[in-house]
Amino acid sequence: MGVTVRELAAAAGVSPSTVSRVFTAPEQVKERTRARVLEVADQLGYTPDPAARPPRGDRTETLGLILPDITNPFFPPIFKAMQTRARRQGYTLLVADCDEREADELETIEALSAKVDGLILWASTLPEPRLLELAGELPVVLVNRRVPGISELDISLTAGITQAAEHLRALGHTNCVFVNCSRPEHSRGKAIRETFDAHDLSVLELGPYEPRFETGVHAATLVMSHQATAVVAHNDLVALGVLHQLHNLGVDVPGQVSVIGIDDTLLATTCTPPLTTIRISPEQVATHATDLLVEAITSQAGTAPAGPRVVEVGTRLIPRASTGPAPTA
CATH class of the missing domain: 3.40.50.2300 (Response regulator)
Known part of the structure; x- marks a missing residue:
């Protein structure tokens, strides 16, 4: 049995998604990292599976969204609004659920990263060095997670x-x-x-x-x-x-x-x-998160000014019948 992507990634000290991009979208991987992966691949006799390559050119015209818990009724309206916003800009949206677990989030990122042009990660559980490594491989936008050097949508309460x-x-x-x-x-x-x-x-x-x-x-x-x-x-x-x-x-x-x-x-x-x-507001969240990711993708392609940004979405109280005067003694 031949060397697997995970084995090559471990030997080269990178993630499996980086290995995948070296062979499917090399222009999206830093030259030093790409050279290290190719050198280790040669040493181990690794041969990429042609069937694993996405049937595309440089772009998939697809955005990825990874949520903590899709069963939470907060997320479906955001996913719906984000899908609409992505379509207006010529993109399809793929969504996945990581159940708020770091290991599941990492697996999901590895599964999606070769299929999308960029990722939106909601309240990511990954350590900062891993997020910075990921952002060096493909455009990333974080929601409610501040990491210097990566664009973020901040929902301010x-x-x-x-x-x-x-x-x-x-x-x-x-x-x-x-x-x-x-x-x-x-x-x-x-x-x-x-x-x-x-x-x-x-x-x-x-x-x-x-x-x-x-x-x-x-x-x-x-x-x-x-x-x-x-x-x-x-x-x-x-x-x-x-x-x-x-x-x-x-x-x-x-x-x-x-x-x-x-x-x-x-x-x-x-x-x-x-x-x-x-x-x-689901609409505000969807609009700003999608626009930030498209901006990051076009920046990497050299068709827009580069540089991460932080965009803030505000909140407001909606009073209803579950609050009333405090009971008297």
């Missing part, structure tokens, strides 16, 4: 969190809980603590947990044990779990506890009571 704090303070709340499902490198919990503190709101942080419905179910019982009158959940999915379990416990929302989510998914308007939430 600042305005939405500030409005949420003002909303709760005006309703008389003082004792709040934040159900945190962020990874350590993300600053969502820190932003909420600092903002709520500035508005004289105490915040107890629970977690970090996984951003799932079941997390909200678990957190709801803890909320009641701490006698909080308001809950801010990591996202709408977690907030729905909180609402579900509070109902099971016989807790009135918003009479006894107010609940706020983040995302403004379709489910936020259809649950009972309708969920107050911090809105992130």
